[in-house]
Amino acid sequence: MNDFEKQIAAKSGDGLQSQKIETLQVNLGLLCNQRCNHCHLGASPDRKEVMEWPIMELVLEACKRAHCQLVDLTGGAPELNPNFRRFVRALCREGHRVQVRTNLTVLLEPGMEQMPEFLRRHRIRLVASMPCYLKENVCAQRGPGVYEKSVAAIKRLNALGYGYESFLPLTLVYNPGGPFLPPPQSALEEDYRRELARRFGIVFTHLLTITNMPLGRFRTELARQNKEQDYLQLLRMSFNPQTIGGLMCRRQLSVGWDGTLFDCDFNLALGLPVNHGAPDHIRFFKIGDLQRRRIVTGEHCFGCTAGLGSSCGGALV
Ligand code: SF4
């Protein structure tokens, strides 16, 4: 039993167990138009890994059997998968509620001119990275020019009704610019709302705060600055038992670009598939064996339970 499991067991008397799968998160690949220095997956324009159509067909079949409330498409930049539109159309035809995690700047790439209209037509919910309302903080994490392009993309989405219409939610995502925990989500949301409206006249639906996980490029950078152990200690010392009930792995399953099944996107980044007897590939998807599974954990899990908690859906308490 690792230290995280010991903490969980001290509160619940057992390891971490999943419940009903409400969300199927599908990673369409590691190809991305950006190369952010906090990316836990190491995505970049050089990555070749993308989900192929035969795996997407298996995902479609699994979605049908799982009756999930939400299919959450992520990457890399999911829009760059050559079969992205075909897959989204197929999911919508089956009646699934679909959400796309977009980095915004991809919407300005060549060949993406029609993508915002495509997303709108299919009523796709959008979750968009915008780690700060200040240019210097965004560019420091995500590269020069990303701030201006992100604002331009939000303006385009606003013009189509995103952030205004209830069926076109545009959720923004904040993550800290360094090895510290996010501030309270609702107060920061107000700051974002005020500053983005004042500076650019843009609107959004909600703000999510997400803790930087000690993984991928973020961890490499911490190690380079000799801050890795201090950050791990901060996460560990900030353990908040009230977050346990809301941990996303308890109601979510992640499908990797090659069809491997993971308890979450962070385990995907670490190459830690589901285990403890549950089927670990979409080919063997069996809802009964997956929805009450024992979750694979590690020291990185303290990133989800620190402070107000963190998940792909934001703070937990
Ligand atoms: S953080 Fe997102 S936008 Fe940045 S490189 Fe990773 S996948 Fe791409």
Ligand code: SF4
């Ligand atoms: S890192 Fe993944 S497995 Fe660990 S607590 Fe967070 S969501 Fe659950």
